[in-house]
Amino acid sequence: DAGVIQSPRHEVTEMGQEVTLRCKPISGHDYLFWYRQTMMRGLELLIYFNNNVPIDDSGMPEDRFSAKMPNASFSTLKIQPSEPRDSAVYFCASRLGRGLALNSYNEQFFGPGTRLTVL
């Protein structure tokens, strides 16, 4: 298995531009998570999906951020317009939840991340 795939790996853009990050989860995984990591705040959950449906987007910082999952093998995180404070590493992760008991929790597998710099 190729693991979680993210693109691009690096993105440098100017303030005000639209940024789209892409993720392909591991085949068969029914949960997908988007995280943002900074030195100051660590790894923060932005949003997660179950079976392509957004379940919890309470971590999305503001309306400039949006995420979609049109099918089981693809998700996007969009920032429009981007701001310098959005500079961070954005990780996508997936895991298998199907068939587990409610209080069971499987390992999350992370993609390599997208390093975003907004000038």
Next chain:
Amino acid sequence: RKEVEQDPGPFNVPEGATVAFNCTYSNSASQSFFWYRQDCRKEPKLLMSVYSSGNEDGRFTAQLNRASQYISLLIRDSKLSDSATYLCVVNAGGYQKVTFGIGTKLQVIP
């Protein structure tokens, strides 16, 4: 109070030393606990789950103390390759998401 708190370090230890990290969590309903390892400029990867009875994997031992709401990670005979950031991860029972601590940076020195 943060949901998951860790000392960010860095912990600088000589090769062969034993080092321990603690992590406290605020939600007493938390059911699942993990340690992840993150190498510099890489993604986090699962190191080990933490079970109620404690568990060991080679040089690594994880413990859970529910009464005091903390988990610990003990690394014996530290190797240079153990240098990384160790992330404490906790999920609240019944919820399908987890909370990551900010991570503790370990640097093993020759």
